[in-house]
Amino acid sequence: MFRLGLIVNPVAGMGGRVGLKGTDGADCLAKARELGAIPLAPSRAALALRVLLPVKDELCLFTCPGLMGETAAVEAGLPFRAIGLGVGPQTGPEDTKEAARRMAEAGVDLLLFAGGDGTARDITEAVGENVLCLGIPAGVKIHSAVYAATPLHAGEAVLSLVRGRRPSRRLAEVMDIDEEAFRKGEVRSRLFGYLPVPADRRHLQGLKSGSPRSEAALQKAIAADLLEKLKPGALALVGPGTTTRELKRAMGFEGTLLGVDAAKDGKLVAEDCGERELLELIAREPEGNVRIIVTPIGGQGFLFGRGNQQFSPDVLKRVGKENILVAAVPGKLSALAGAPLRVDTGDPRLDRELSGYTKVVTGYHEAVMAKVTA
Amino acid sequence: MGMDMKEKIRDFHQARWDEPVIFELSAPGERGILVPEGGPLIEAAGKKALEELPEGMRRETPPALPEMGQMRVLKHFLRLSQENLGADFNIDIGQGTCTMKYSPKVNDRLAGSPKVADLHPLQDESTLQGALEIMYRTEQLLKSISGLDRFCLHPGGGSQALSGIAAIIRAWVDDHGLRDQKDEIITTIFSHPSNPAVAKLRGFKVITIYPDPVTGRPDFEAFKAAVSDRTAALMITNPEDIGLYNDRIREFTDLVHAHGGICSYDQANANGILGVTRAKEAGFDLCFFNIHKTFSTPHGCGGPGCGVIGAAEHLVPYLPVPLVGFCEESGKYFLDYSVPKTIGKMKDFYGVLPAVVRAYAWIMNLGAEGLLEVARVATLNNNYVFQKILKMKGAGAPPYAEGEHRMEQVRYSFQKLKEETGLGIADVQNRIFDYAGHIWTSHEPFIVPEPFTIEPTESYSRDELDEYLAILERIVEEAYTDPEILRHAPHRSVIHHVDHDYLEDPKRWAITWRMYRKRFDGYFQPKDA
Known part of the structure; x- marks a missing residue:
């Protein structure tokens, strides 16, 4: 059985459609909701999960309650196990970090997460270089190299792992963008850290770069x-x-x-x-x-x-x-x-x-x- | 019933044999040929030959070669040959940059005739006049095709020819006392990667120029910034692997000459320019052709090929030896070792003669007009396929030189297919075997995402080009509607799915049987695990 962890940051990407260039911070999220933003990340995650339907019997999917994972799993039609995380109606970075730590304890073979740069940052903070990770791009800002090009690419990458591919790992950059500045039209970023991702040139980087x-x-x-x-x-x-x-x-x-x-x-x-x-x-x-x-x-x-x-x-x-x-x-x-x-x-x-x-x-x-x- | 000529999709199934490695078939004591006893005289002579070998070269145990009867050997190799595709089987246009064209069988007959095949490389020159004449005449043809002054037909392939060119540049630089000053060679990212490789091999530093994102041609401003008195040489391909001809090439070569450097022309992709442009007029001092590509001799699976090196007058004294000379006085051809500053020999004896014979026959058959026609038809075929692929769902070409035609090949991209289905060129490659096709993923130099390169050459009819396009279209359609069939492909081929992870991990390689036995048990079970 392949042990797959899934964390969805439901608020990731909400600011994008309503022109907020990001959704970091509670005030901003409230504003996004006011402007009519709806959670997009669960559907993006479901797109990736759907690719895994042919191997659902070889898969043990661990995920978080509600919009943080279950919704996507249900939408994709994949059976899952809850990791017993209690979350309030409004989830935040602390929930992402706690979920990541629990996934690590559960010994997942891969931690799949849907979000943006902020989500990758939280995961890095929680589990560092210990767990093999892969991001489903769902956020407004994707400057980190831990994300597959599209949700479908993420799905294909996981599918090949479930089917027994054992690629080596590489450390991919997690970038930290200053959202305040980004809203003013400046991109200020710094290198926050690294997450291990599967060295899968077919799905993560295309055939563009070497092994x-x-x-x-x-x-x-x-x-x-x-x-x-x-x-x-x-x-x-x-x-x-x-x-x-x-x-x-x-x-x-x-x-x-x-x-x-x-x-x-x-x-x-x-x-x-x-x-x-x-x-x-x-x-x-x-x-x-x-x-x-x-x-x-x-x-x-x-x-x-x-x-x-x-x-x-x-x-x-x-x-x-x-x-x-x-x-x-x-x-x-x-x-x-x-x-x-x-x-x-x-x-x-x-x-x-x-x-x-x-x-x-x-x-x-x-x-x-x-x-x-x- | 044959295939549906309208749909053009074959109901194909490759032969599949779980044929063991030949070493595993060995039965001790079995023999293919029982060699007759030599008799006392020959045996005595043979013993002496062995005794004359230096001690360190004499092996104590016989080599562990497979021991097999003839019939078994025959079956083994026929089975393997059934698990193969190639230029004489499938529509082999997906191996861009390799110029897979038809090699007329009559030329094979010539090369295989006893007059060629039974020559011994140590025969006296006086008994080799016919072979030497063919080599001499081939050189005259190549001189006229390129405009350069002398050719050496020695190297066994394109990279070996390039390696010879780098050696000539090295020798020229050293000869002029410029070793400390001229230590850089400039190339472009879409030139063949062997160019920077051989430059490095000869101790030069390599500077690479990327294309201008709009024109697709090498960025001339970047080139200007790179050229200096440190420039020993420019080593460049034109047209480059993406199928665009650099029409400012004379400005490139002039600039290098102004700084006292040498210009070398990689003409491996010459199929679109035969009779159209020449190395000389473009300002080159050195060039090479792959006669096993452009001049229609089979590639022989990586060899033996024939890469010929051409040089302008001032670099002729550095060419590898022997050249083939002709003595007016005696009317005889001869192997000419009197090249004053030669870089030496590049291959044993005098190169790959059968390849030269085939190329000579091919060129003589076509004549100058025929060569130009080859370039025209190859370019026309390519642009036909180009227009079709641009309209294909999920496919496209990198966004430079928009609206322009291409030369004899194009590098394409399945990036859009990848974005829309999650499946890319590697998946298409796995599936195309099921339709008796082949497509190369042509990743080098890792710039075009999800790349493939199609080079139709002049050999194919529109009918066959349409068949290949129909296969590609079918696979693209499957990627959108039935991705699972691609993920598990090939289904009707020799094996299922090659896992590239193995190819990238030297720890998981075994490139000889001996290495395999040292490292693995059973089927690739590591011994140390």
Whole structure:
């Protein structure tokens, strides 16, 4: 029997149709309801579940009461088991987290959840990297890489798991978007964490990117190339991401996955630095002795201004454009489908200066000449 | 009753044999041929030959080859051959970039005649004049097709030819004392991946250019930013794998020349440009053709093929040896090893002669006008299929170069099908075997989602193209109405469902019988588990 957990965040996506760009927070939800928003996520989840009908006898579906899961299971016609979670009429992030913890205790083979970036964040907080997860896209904001492209893709991915596929896992990014800013038309995001997802290139990423194994190998190759580019004595300011994490490992330390770490000659100098700390570190170095190493964050190809705001305009100006090294696995560039890399430092003049063409390290002695725009 | 010619969907079922691996069929002591005893003289001579082998090369136990009677061997391979599809069986247009065209059987006869097949590679040149003449004449034809000055017919395939080209670039750079300065090679993402691979192999750094999202051609501004005095060479395919011809190619080659670099033309996709454009006029110094693709010799399942390297005058001194020369005085052809800065030999003896014979016959049969007609019909066939697939539910082409025709092939996408049904190219691929078809998922370089590449070539009639399109349409329809049939496909093929996870995990591989026995028991049961 395949043990499948299902959590639906019923309020996910409610803000979208009524133009609220998200549904985080109780006030916003109330406003969405006022504007006539109805829960959409249960139906999206049911779309995915319906794909599983041919294997319903091989499946043990654990889910939550009401709109948090049962509704979708009933709509899809799948038998289910309740996990004994008591929820009020208005569910919230705490319910999602509690449900995720219980699913983990129940030992689910896969935790399927319907929601948006906020939901993925809650799941990450509750179960971290312990449970294999997969998202059904139902929210307004889907910047996290843990979601299948559509509910049908999610269904197909689960179906193949139930039928015995055993793909390896990969860590996918969970992004955290500031909804307040998003409503004002700004996208401010940071990397919140990672969730393990099945490395299923057919359903999660299409055939666009390489296998997770080759991705790991590519990241090691990129690290080797970057190491060669770092002259002895140079101060390296290494930005967040799994690609840059390999560089840190190659230098001999783990560092932070989400923060900016400073290193020199393979030794960690300072961990998880803020803007001020970076400026202090730079001030101690002779001119031209500092390198910034970044990888585009998320699916939109931002080099600066998303997930690494520590690299402020001041920091970037002092280090200088010529001392910025950009690295990315080829799949990340391909996923942009021809769109340029972006910079949004908050200083339009600096953004213009950083624009143009830049060499992006994509492997050992391999690079792509990529366009950067503000 | 034959198939319904209107519906064009075959009621097909492939032969299915649970034929064991040949090693499992071995019966100790069984023999296919009982070799007669040699007699004392021969035996004595043979003993001496063994004794002359260096000690480290002499094996103590005989190799564990399968021991079998003739009839068993014959059945084994006939059964396997029934579990196969190929250019002579099915409508083989789904293997884009491979140029699967008809290889006339009469050319096989020529290549298989004792005059070719029974030649020994160590025969004296004076007894090989006919074979050498064919090679010499083939070179003259290739020179006229490309405009370049000399060709070496040695390499056994396209990637080996490219590898030779990279070696020539390396030798040229070193020869000019530029090793520290010229260390970069530029390519494009839709050039064949062997280009960056061989560049890396020869110690160059590789810079890749992506296409302009509107025109689909390599982004010239990005290219300008990449070219510098560090540029050793440009290694590029044109038309690229997506079927678009880069009409600004001369600007690319001129820019590289202005920085003192070399331009190499990957002409594996030459089927749409025969007699239309040439490497010389596009400004290239080096090129290669796959004569097992464009010039109609069978691919032989990855080999033996024949990739020929062409060079402009200034790079001729670096070509691999031997070239084939002709001495006016004696009227004799000869193997020419006197190439001053040669990169050396690329293959034993003098290459894959049967492939050269077939290509020579094919070109001579068509003549210059015929080659141009090949390019025209291949392009026409392709654009016919292109227009049909653009109208097909769930299918489409990446959104560049809209409204333009394509050259001899197109990279398509089933992304829409995937979005609407959850099923994509991998599922279509599994199902198409049930209709005696084949479609390649052509993922490299992982840019076009749910990709497939169709290259109809000049060999196919409209009737057969329609049959292939009918199969695709049927499968797409099934994806929308009966997805379960695709998920479990193939149903009427040799095996059911290949699980790609295995292909991506080296721990689960066994590429030789010896490795299999070391790692696994039973049917792929790991020994350490």
